[in-house]
Amino acid sequence: MSRSTRNVWRKLKYGILTCGGIASAVLVYGSFTGHELLYRSILMPAVAYIDPENAHTLAVKLAAHSLVPKDRSMPDKALESKLFGKIFPNPIGLAAGFDKHGECIEGMFKIGFGFVEIGSITPLAQPGNERPRVFRLKQDKAIINRYGFNSVGHDVVINRLTNEKRRVNQGVLGINLGKNKTSTCAAEDYVSGVKKFAPFADYLTINVSSPNTPGLRSLQGKKELRNLLEKVIKARDELTQSRPPILVKIAADLTPQAKEDIADVITKAPYKVDGVIVCNTTTSRPEDLRSQHKHETGGLSGEPLKKLATQTIREMYTLTKGELPIIGVGGVSNGRDAYEKIRAGASLVQIYSAIAYEGFPIVKKIKRELAELLRNDNIGSVSDAVGLDAGESNEKFL
Ligand SMILES: Cc1cc2nc3c(=O)[nH]c(=O)nc-3n(C[C@H](O)[C@H](O)[C@H](O)COP(=O)(O)O)c2cc1C
Numbered sequence: 340m341s342r343s344t345r346n347v348w349r350k351l352k353y354g355i356l357t358c359g360g361i362a363s364a365v366l367v368y369g370s371f372t373g374h375e376l377l378y379r380s381i382l383m384p385a386v387a388y389i390d391p392e393n394a395h396t397l398a399v400k401l402a403a404h405s406l407v408p409k410d411r412s413m414p415d416k417a418l419e420s421k422l423f424g425k426i427f428p429n430p431i432g433l434a435a436g437f438d439k440h441g442e443c444i445e446g447m448f449k450i451g452f453g454f455v456e457i458g459s460i461t462p463l464a465q466p467g468n469e470r471p472r473v474f475r476l477k478q479d480k481a482i483i484n485r486y487g488f489n490s491v492g493h494d495v496v497i498n499r500l501t502n503e504k505r506r507v508n509q510g511v512l513g514i515n516l517g518k519n520k521t522s523t524c525a526a527e528d529y530v531s532g533v534k535k536f537a538p539f540a541d542y543l544t545i546n547v548s549s550p551n552t553p554g555l556r557s558l559q560g561k562k563e564l565r566n567l568l569e570k571v572i573k574a575r576d577e578l579t580q581s582r583p584p585i586l587v588k589i590a591a592d593l594t595p596q597a598k599e600d601i602a603d604v605i606t607k608a609p610y611k612v613d614g615v616i617v618c619n620t621t622t623s624r625p626e627d628l629r630s631q632h633k634h635e636t637g638g639l640s641g642e643p644l645k646k647l648a649t650q651t652i653r654e655m656y657t658l659t660k661g662e663l664p665i666i667g668v669g670g671v672s673n674g675r676d677a678y679e680k681i682r683a684g685a686s687l688v689q690i691y692s693a694i695a696y697e698g699f700p701i702v703k704k705i706k707r708e709l710a711e712l713l714r715n716d717n718i719g720s721v722s723d724a725v726g727l728d729a730g731e732s733n734e735k736f737l
Contacts, residue, residue, distance in 0.1 A: 373408025373450070378698035391473040391482070391695070398694075399438060402446030410451030410703045415710045418453070420722045422664050422686055423584040423613060425511050425541050429453035429706050430721050431677065434668050434689035435515035435544065435588070439489065441496045444503065448510045451702040456689065457496070458515030459546045460536075462528050464492035465519055468551065472637070475695065476630035480672070481644070482692045484620065485637030487551040488517045493535050500539045515544040515588070520552055526567050530574040533585070537575065540583045545571055545612075548590035548619035550638045556590055561600040568610035584613035589655075591621040591647050591669065598651070602658035614664040617652045617685070620644065641692035645670025649683050649736065656684025656729045672697065674708020679736075681709075681721060682728040 386394050401407060418429040432454035433447050441457040448455060467489025474483045516532035518525045529545055536543060547558040547567070558567055568587070575582055587605055605612045620638025628643060648669025656665055667685025671677050672693035680688050693701055709721075718724050728736075 373410070373700040373703060375697075375700045375704055378700050379696075383696060383698045386698075387475065387477065390471075391475050392470060394695070395437075395473065399443050402438075402443035402450075402699075405446050405449060407446045407450050407699050409449050410706075412451070412703055412707065415706070417710055417713050417718075417720050418706060420686065420720065423542055427453045427511055427687060430681065430687045431702055431705050431709075432456060432511075432513070432666070432687055432689040434691040435459055435513075435546065436484070436486070437691055437694065439486075440491045441499050441514075444512065450699040451706060452510060454511035454513060454541070454687065456513035456515050456544060458544070459488055459490065459517030459549065460493060460496050460515065460532065461488050461490040461517045461519045462493050462522070462531050463519050464495070465490055465521075474632035474635045474637075476628065476632055476639075476641070476643075478629040479633070479641070479643055480692070480696055481628070481630070481639055481641035482695060483632060483635045483637040483639050485551045485635070488520065488549065490517065493532065497535055497539070500536075511541040512539070513542045513544055513586070514540040515546050517546050517549065518552065518555065525555075525558055526570045529567065529571050533571055533574045534578070537578050537581050537583050540581075542584045542586055542614070543575075544586045544588050544616060546588045546619070548588050550590070550620060550622045559589060559593070559597065559601060561604060564601065564604045565610050568604065568612065572609060572611070586614040586616055586666065587612050588616035589618055589651075591618040591644060591651060592623055593651070595654075598654055599658060602655060606659050606662055612663065614666065614686075615655060615659070616666040616668060616689070617655050618644075618648050618669055621647060623647070640669065641696075642670050642672065645676060646736070649679055650733045652680055652685050653683040653729050653731070653733060653736075656726050661726055661729070671705070672701065674705050674710075674712055677705050677709050678712045678724070679728075681724045682726070684726045684729045686722065686725050 414428055420427050433452050435456045435458050438457045444455055468485050468487035472485045514536045516529050518528035522528050604610050620640045621644050625643045652667045664686040665684050666687045667680035668689035671690045677688045
């Protein structure tokens with residue numbers, strides 16, 4: 340090889356190394372500063388090549404070590420609200436199922452969530468269903484999961500929460516309770532969760548709506564729900580120290596009669612709860628789903644759930660006469676989606692599936708867009724927007 344050819348090769352090599360170095364530095368910088376475009380167009384499409392459950396586990400582990408982009412934006416007073424006697428710095432929360440075992444609470448507050456819900460947690464450890472049990476429906480911006488309450492059990496999470504030095508004022512912690520698959524008395528499972536987690540929780544969620552535990556959703560029937568909630572509320576009221584608010588999380592696939600029955604039960608003592616989470620994943624499959632995994636068994640979440648969830652919020656707000664705070668969840672991926680849920684009757688909003696497509700910077704984006712929408716409509720705070728569209732018929736939004 341001649342000297343001049345060697346020179347060209349050397350320059351080319353340095354050029355490639357320099358470009359590679361710069362690109363890596365940009366990627367690392369972008370991922371730690373939470374650059375939205377970088378996440379949406381490079382990082383998350385790359386993550387899509389990893390098996391969905393492995394990607395989920397990796398995200399939780401990174402967040403557990405605080406390797407997540409910190410939201411450095413200034414808190415916006417318009418997004419703050421007071422509910423259950425607690426200050427929520429913003430209305431965007433992490434939905435149950437992402438941090439099932441309470442591993443990355445700090446990390447989730449760091450990315451800017453106003454509240455974080457961990458779980459579902461079952462009394463005894465159980466493995467859940469066999470893998471594969473999570474599927475990305477990429478073209479539909481959706482997920483189907485049939486995890487089936489894989490849980491490390493109450494005691495492991497209690498230990499974690501006991502050892503964790505949660506900073507004060509960092510946000511509100513919800514703890515979502517499930518039941519064991521082989522349990523013969525559901526009420527006992529939930530009551531045990533209430534007693535054990537009460538000292539750690541700003542609110543407790545009674546999850547009777549996951550589609551992946553046989554028989555669970557029948558606990559939403561009028562008689563069954565009364566029987567369950569009476570015991571749960573009694574157990575909470577008998578606690579001597581902290582008595583956290585009790586919320587019930589309902590399904591997306593309820594008949595009009597079932598929704599009326601639930602509203603009737605949860606607004607009347609001795610079954611009266613403090614709030615309702617609307618809603619869990621759906622077992623329905625909209626006809627326009629395009630992705631290859633659309634026929635997998637499990638609960639569908641993300642974009643295709645959005646309208647159904649918002650309609651259910653509007654109905655539950657009307658049926659409960661706005662007496663109970665609603666946490667709206669299902670298909671939220673931007674400020675407009677969150678705003679629609681709030682105007683339909685939600686006081687707070689949660690997200691999960693959209694994180695899988697846009698990464699953690701989505702939280703900052705939703706808050707920024709929501710604040711802007713409130714300002715454009717001359718609405719001073721989130722609480723002033725709650726239920727503004729609740730009186731409208733659902734048909735208007737179809
Ligand atoms: C992979 C996965 C696991 C979930 N696990 C739980 C769970 O353990 N408990 C629960 O109450 N909801 C669980 N959910 C439901 C979510 O909390 C939420 O209600 C639903 O996904 C709709 O919100 P999204 O469209 O923003 O994802 C899970 C959802 C997903 C995608």
